[in-house]
Amino acid sequence: MKLVFAYVLTGLCGVFAKGRAQKGKFSVPSLDVKTRQLVLQANQTLQLNCRGRWELSWALPEGLARDQGSVQVKGSRCGRTGQQYCSCLTVGSALAQHTGLFRCRYQHRPRKQASVYVYVTDSRRPFVEVLGKSPDVLYMKERQPLVIPCRVTHPNVTTLLVKFPDHKLSPDQRNIVWNSRQGFTIRSPTFFYVGLFFCQATVDDVSYSSHIYIVHRPVNNIMKVFLNSSGPVRKLKGERLALNCTATGALNTRVNISWNYPRKENRAGSISKRIMNSGSHMLFYSILTIPKLQRSDRGLYTCQVTSGEKIKEAKVNVTVYDRPFIRLKPRHGSVLEAYAGQKSFRLSPKLQAYPEPEVVWLKDGTVAAKHCSRYLVQKNSLVIRDVAEEDAGRYTVLVALKEHRLDRNLTLTVVVNVSPQIGEKAVSLQDPGTVPRGSRKALHCTSDGVPPPHIQWLWHPCPSKGLPAAPQA
Numbered sequence: 001m002k003l004v005f006a007y008v009l010t011g012l013c014g015v016f017a018k019g020r021a022q023k024g025k026f027s028v029p030s031l032d033v034k035t036r037q038l039v040l041q042a043n044q045t046l047q048l049n050c051r052g053r054w055e056l057s058w059a060l061p062e063g064l065a066r067d068q069g070s071v072q073v074k075g076s077r078c079g080r081t082g083q084q085y086c087s088c089l090t091v092g093s094a095l096a097q098h099t100g101l102f103r104c105r106y107q108h109r110p111r112k113q114a115s116v117y118v119y120v121t122d123s124r125r126p127f128v129e130v131l132g133k134s135p136d137v138l139y140m141k142e143r144q145p146l147v148i149p150c151r152v153t154h155p156n157v158t159t160l161l162v163k164f165p166d167h168k169l170s171p172d173q174r175n176i177v178w179n180s181r182q183g184f185t186i187r188s189p190t191f192f193y194v195g196l197f198f199c200q201a202t203v204d205d206v207s208y209s210s211h212i213y214i215v216h217r218p219v220n221n222i223m224k225v226f227l228n229s230s231g232p233v234r235k236l237k238g239e240r241l242a243l244n245c246t247a248t249g250a251l252n253t254r255v256n257i258s259w260n261y262p263r264k265e266n267r268a269g270s271i272s273k274r275i276m277n278s279g280s281h282m283l284f285y286s287i288l289t290i291p292k293l294q295r296s297d298r299g300l301y302t303c304q305v306t307s308g309e310k311i312k313e314a315k316v317n318v319t320v321y322d323r324p325f326i327r328l329k330p331r332h333g334s335v336l337e338a339y340a341g342q343k344s345f346r347l348s349p350k351l352q353a354y355p356e357p358e359v360v361w362l363k364d365g366t367v368a369a370k371h372c373s374r375y376l377v378q379k380n381s382l383v384i385r386d387v388a389e390e391d392a393g394r395y396t397v398l399v400a401l402k403e404h405r406l407d408r409n410l411t412l413t414v415v416v417n418v419s420p421q422i423g424e425k426a427v428s429l430q431d432p433g434t435v436p437r438g439s440r441k442a443l444h445c446t447s448d449g450v451p452p453p454h455i456q457w458l459w460h461p462c463p464s465k466g467l468p469a470a471p472q473a
């Protein structure tokens with residue numbers, strides 16, 4: 001309904017029936033028709049008189065508001081001392097599409113109003129809405145009634161709701177409710193009500209169809225939300241930050257993407273959006289860009305995706321450094337101990353740097369990976385596989401940010417412990433043989449290891465004949 005302000009036209013207008021509207025203090029305007037509805041024939045003249053304490057205006061049915069040439073409104077001062085306002089609305093030749101609610105209201109307080117519903121009956125036009133070329137789209141919402149707005153021009157027209165092409169539904173006043181002023185209301189619509197619908201009325205054995213409506217059910221189905229940086233984002237002051245938030249949803253889904261970030265209040269970022277249909281689903285992109293990062297841009301960046309009542313979000317921490325840096329120090333002292341035979345041994349100093357530095361490992365002055373195939377560089381660590389005695393030595397890690405002319409180095413010493421070996425055990429166990437009593441016999445034990453082993457001799461008395469051996473220290 002559109003609002004039409006009162007304007008003065010000369011001409012004759014019906015006089016307010018005396019005595020009827022005089023009572024009360026006009027807290028709301030008063031209409032001369034006291035019934036809630038009027039039924040006119042097409043081409044008849046509609047005239048409504050309204051009276052009140054303040055200036056009046058009219059709100060007209062949409063079909064008439066679109067067609068204002070046929071409306072005349074005459075305003076005047078009235079009442080015994082002329083302190084009241086009167087307004088007379090005339091529609092010279094009413095048409096079916098003028099059917100609807102006519103409201104007379106106070107200009108400054110439009111909620112104070114009097115209304116009458118006017119049917120303009122045309123036997124050849126039972127439906128108010130003009131048949132349009134393209135169907136109207138109606139959106140079905142979760143847990144909300146669905147209205148098929150096929151209003152009619154006479155209160156007693158009987159109608160059917162038709163699902164295209166020919167599934168007919170009669171009002172049952174439980175789930176399918178008919179109202180001549182509204183059309184059909186489906187109280188709890190199911191997926192059955194998705195599709196093409198129209199209404200059908202039979203007048204004098206002639207069947208009429210209403211405008212066609214497409215009932216569409218928008219889905220609120222966000223499948224995934226992700227940012228194009230899995231880990232925390234690190235940047236230098238003055239650099240540009242761009243975060244790409246991607247949401248995927250079922251076809252038909254519509255989403256809103258919003259960002260929360262430290263300098264949102266200052267509108268530090270600009271946002272650009274894109275929607276793509278991948279065939280099986282929808283892709284929504286929102287890219288937040290901060291052209292020149294400041295220190296105060298550090299913090300949590302959240303991309304929030306909403307669709308109806310559904311919410312999903314993705315977050316990332318952003319760190320802003322003042323300048324490039326390298327921090328390098330040993331993790332557990334600068335001398336490390338490994339064991340010969342160990343499956344793997346890792347040298348991993350504490351390294352923090354920005355931007356990503358170049359890392360080179362040296363063993364005794366030559367590039368470690370070239371030195372031995374058992375040396376592997378993994379991220380910033382050096383891994384020694386199948387540790388051997390010869391792996392002992394000095395390892396140096398060189399860390400450089402060449403474009404910023406920054407470098408650091410750290411040398412770690414690796415000691416490889418070798419468990420003691422008894423040389424004689426490598427040869428098959430020798431039988432010392434019998435030694436005549438009183439003679440000298442030298443027993444040899446050759447041993448090596450890292451660190452050099454201590455040698456200690458232990459004596460086991462021989463077991464007496466026929467008795468099991470009893471070990472003794």
Ligand SMILES: *[C@@H]1O[C@H](CO)[C@@H](O)[C@H](O)[C@H]1NC(C)=O
Nearest residue numbers: 041042043093121122123124
């Ligand atoms: C209304 O008047 C027009 C023209 O005067 C005429 O063509 C039309 O048939 C009339 N409608 C009705 C319902 O009488």
Ligand SMILES: *[C@@H]1O[C@H](CO)[C@@H](O)[C@H](O)[C@H]1NC(C)=O
Nearest residue numbers: 038039040119154155156157
């Ligand atoms: C509509 O039908 C009811 C009952 O059948 C009847 O009383 C009423 O007068 C009719 N209304 C109009 C405007 O014809």
Ligand SMILES: *[C@@H]1O[C@H](CO)[C@@H](O)[C@H](O)[C@H]1NC(C)=O
Nearest residue numbers: 227228244245246274285287
């Ligand atoms: C980032 O956004 C663009 C759209 O501008 C898109 O084509 C691209 O795939 C997105 N990248 C990632 C990793 O999300």
Ligand SMILES: *[C@@H]1O[C@H](CO)[C@@H](O)[C@H](O)[C@H]1NC(C)=O
Nearest residue numbers: 228229230241242243244287
């Ligand atoms: C994320 O996407 C934006 C926009 O496409 C791009 O400028 C930025 O470099 C991307 N960031 C990462 C970490 O891939």
Ligand SMILES: *[C@@H]1O[C@H](CO)[C@@H](O)[C@H](O)[C@H]1NC(C)=O
Nearest residue numbers: 253254255256306307308309
């Ligand atoms: C997006 O936000 C607007 C305004 O807040 C709201 O009217 C609209 O329904 C929202 N859309 C979805 C799909 O949630």
Ligand SMILES: *[C@@H]1O[C@H](CO)[C@@H](O)[C@H](O)[C@H]1NC(C)=O
Nearest residue numbers: 231232299300315316317318
């Ligand atoms: C961001 O950093 C804060 C504090 O360092 C931490 O508590 C939080 O878990 C981080 N969030 C993400 C998404 O990494």
Ligand SMILES: *[C@@H]1O[C@H](CO)[C@@H](O)[C@H](O)[C@H]1NC(C)=O
Nearest residue numbers: 362396397398407408409410
């Ligand atoms: C290691 O750093 C020192 C200064 O801290 C420098 O004198 C030395 O040349 C560096 N060594 C290498 C191999 O770059």
